[in-house]
Amino acid sequence: MLMEEAQYTAISGSISYSKRKAIGLANRLPDFRLLDRLKSPRQPSTIVSSSADSTPSSSSSTTTMAISIEDHQLPYNTHNLYDVNFFDDKIHTLVTHTPSFVNTWIAETQQKLHQNNNPADHPLLVGLDIEWRPNRTRQMENPVATLQLSTGKDCLIFQLLHCPTGIPQSLYDFLSNKNYTFVGVGIEGDVEKLVEDYDVSMGNAVDLRVLAAEKLGAVQWKNSGLKSLVKEILGKQIEKPKRVTMSRWDNEWLTGDQVQYACLDAFLCYKIGENLYAA
Secondary structure: OOOEOOOOOOOOOOOOOOEEEEOOOOOOOOOOHHHHHHOOOOOOOOEEEOOOOOOOOOOOOOOOEEEEEEEEOOOOOOOEEEEEEEEEEEEEEEOOOOOOHHHHHHHHHHHHHHHHOOOOOOOEEEEEEEOOOOOOOOOOOOEEEEEEEOOOOOEEEEHHOOOOOOOOOHHHHHHHOEEEEEEEEHEEEEEHHHHHHHHHOOOOOEHHHHHHHHOOHHHHHHHHHHHHHHHHOOEEOOOOOOHOOOOOOOOOOOHHHHHHHHHHHHHHHHHHHHHHHOO
């Protein structure tokens, strides 16, 4: 197993890897269960690792970042799998531009929902975030490149911009389901951009800043960002490197840095929402 050690930071190092060869699976529904882990022909490679003991926090209740990402290096051009580790949490992450894999991810998420007997008031909580290529001028408005959804231990990174046949109906239905609660920081802006770029509507979107202000009884949280919410609610300290934030999200092949960044954005939104609703 390959491993590259990195100093404490939310996203560290620059990871490059070769393109995977096509094997003719572009539009075929997979005959295996995504959430039972797609089998890799090789051992996953740990491509990013961060130490948790490099910098003491200013608060005794706050711990420093410890993350890693494992690339399963599947030899397909339709999808790849990663395991993103955030302290004691392992997030199984599917990166794909292929509708059939999105269909399967959603179907298995809904199947788990029924098996787990989630409470009626919040039957499904989903962390949501989007990324797009940075706009270089005021006249430029690049479309959403990736949509990230996290249900806790599982994350979908859907490359909307490279979807060959358009967004699958299952995703439209999933996002518009009013029984599901989608949470994010500044999620109204994300929803507006999804509507403008892909005519995707959201049934029940909740801004974590507003929710935090209500639950914590402090109006200043309405102006907070993900970093401050993670520190306050989860007791963790993260960094969001500008070089990753401003990177080419429209590329066909995302780097390990981008996958880790995108996954954690959605996952942390889920964890914050989970904690706030439980308060």
